[in-house]
Amino acid sequence: MRVKVDLNVCQGHGVCHMSAPDVFELSPEDGHSIVIVDPVPSELEADARLGVESCPERAISAETGSG
Amino acid sequence: MRIVVIGASLAGVRTVQALRRAGSEAHITLVDAHHEVACDRPPLSKKFLSNSAAAPIPVATSAQLHEMDVELVLGRRATDLDVGARSVGLHGGGRLGYDALVVASGSTPRTAPGLEPRPGVHVLRTAEHAAALRAGLAGAARTVIVGGGFIGSEVASTARGMGCDVTIVEPLPTLMVRGLGPVLGEVLTRRHAAAGVDLRLGIGVAGIEGRDLVEGVRLADGSLIAADQVVLGLGTTPEVAWLADAGLQLRDGLVCDEHLAAVGTDGVYAAGDVARWWHPRYGEHVRVEHWTNAVEQALVVAANLAGTPTVYDAPPYVWSDQLGSRLQVVGRVRPQDDVRFVHGGPGEERFVAVTGGDGSLQSVVGFGAVRELMPYRKLLVEGATWAAALDLAGIPA
Numbered sequence: 001m002r003v004k005v006d007l008n009v010c011q012g013h014g015v016c017h018m019s020a021p022d023v024f025e026l027s028p029e030d031g032h033s034i035v036i037v038d039p040v041p042s043e044l045e046a047d048a049r050l051g052v053e054s055c056p057e058r059a060i061s062a063e064t065g066s067g
Numbered sequence: 068m069r070i071v072v073i074g075a076s077l078a079g080v081r082t083v084q085a086l087r088r089a090g091s092e093a094h095i096t097l098v099d100a101h102h103e104v105a106c107d108r109p110p111l112s113k114k115f116l117s118n119s120a121a122a123p124i125p126v127a128t129s130a131q132l133h134e135m136d137v138e139l140v141l142g143r144r145a146t147d148l149d150v151g152a153r154s155v156g157l158h159g160g161g162r163l164g165y166d167a168l169v170v171a172s173g174s175t176p177r178t179a180p181g182l183e184p185r186p187g188v189h190v191l192r193t194a195e196h197a198a199a200l201r202a203g204l205a206g207a208a209r210t211v212i213v214g215g216g217f218i219g220s221e222v223a224s225t226a227r228g229m230g231c232d233v234t235i236v237e238p239l240p241t242l243m244v245r246g247l248g249p250v251l252g253e254v255l256t257r258r259h260a261a262a263g264v265d266l267r268l269g270i271g272v273a274g275i276e277g278r279d280l281v282e283g284v285r286l287a288d289g290s291l292i293a294a295d296q297v298v299l300g301l302g303t304t305p306e307v308a309w310l311a312d313a314g315l316q317l318r319d320g321l322v323c324d325e326h327l328a329a330v331g332t333d334g335v336y337a338a339g340d341v342a343r344w345w346h347p348r349y350g351e352h353v354r355v356e357h358w359t360n361a362v363e364q365a366l367v368v369a370a371n372l373a374g375t376p377t378v379y380d381a382p383p384y385v386w387s388d389q390l391g392s393r394l395q396v397v398g399r400v401r402p403q404d405d406v407r408f409v410h411g412g413p414g415e416e417r418f419v420a421v422t423g424g425d426g427s428l429q430s431v432v433g434f435g436a437v438r439e440l441m442p443y444r445k446l447l448v449e450g451a452t453w454a455a456a457l458d459l460a461g462i463p464a
Binding site: 011012013014015017018021026027028031049050053054056 | 085358362366386437444
């Protein structure tokens, strides 16, 4: 699984980081979300999925596949 | 397996999506009294009001739900539940049988005698409500908001940003006192006052004046505030009337256990505004009306239906966009708890405050400080002591 944050949409709620701190970091400059694992290791997939789901701006997308 | 979900809004739709993602092959029926799947509500009190070009965004489209092989029954209100026969009655006749039922019927805006919606008197729940209010605000109407809670404060902030004259009437002494407690509520109140919101606190409303058009709001002391429109921000009531004869426990919501399963029956779950569930962290039943709560509870219900027993014990989270900054509250601010500013201060533009009592950290509140709030949020989730929170901030206990 790979996750991607659309920085034009991200508003820096930080909910993804709350849900999945090992997948999403917050930028020190503007609080925008940064994906820190790519691809997402299988043991973090559930957390990453929660991060995707919990984004109030729908700024995060997930791609599942061979990765 | 037949799964029936009552409520095609955030909690119901997210439950369905999570079930399919988990590989559920159940026959799923999604029912709602409205004729459309609900839209995402947080923007309705924020940028939707100030941007005339903004369109409501549905939680999911009908096409997306059909693609997931979900049967949509829209425009039909659920009228009753028979847990013995495992069926739900629908308005206009007919019953839906279920093996598992998800109650996600949400809540509706509260009204009071004399404080009911009519032309020029708005409540805010649906896209239609928001569109009507937006039209009034675009005409720079003098707006009186009855209720200084979450919705009232947010609408006031948005309306001020659009240049409208705004008054908030609130019987309690500060804005958002239930969500923020008296100390932080006072901080928010001062900011609204500085932004030019006319605040009438500690006083009730006697009624709305004007026959066809709204002319003003009469306060309990007899004074009149002239107004072109009124917004009722009186909170919401959970939609449980249809469950009245089901024999389930109803107490300002449907009473559930820590798995969000309704108490006293099998195979009935609740998610979102309507659920009053046993919160292990707090040792009491709680009901939460926020967006994140609906999203997370949907995932928990779907996991439980898919055979992975899951407890929901996250501290509540809510955000609000007010006066150009993001307000964030994690946990519960209890009125009696201590409040300490751990980043910035009450007079500064950005701050983080923690609240606590009985030796434990209870909440973290940030204003314009998303990143600075995070370490304290982590402590809160871990169940940290009050001393640990103060220690992180370098404050002597």
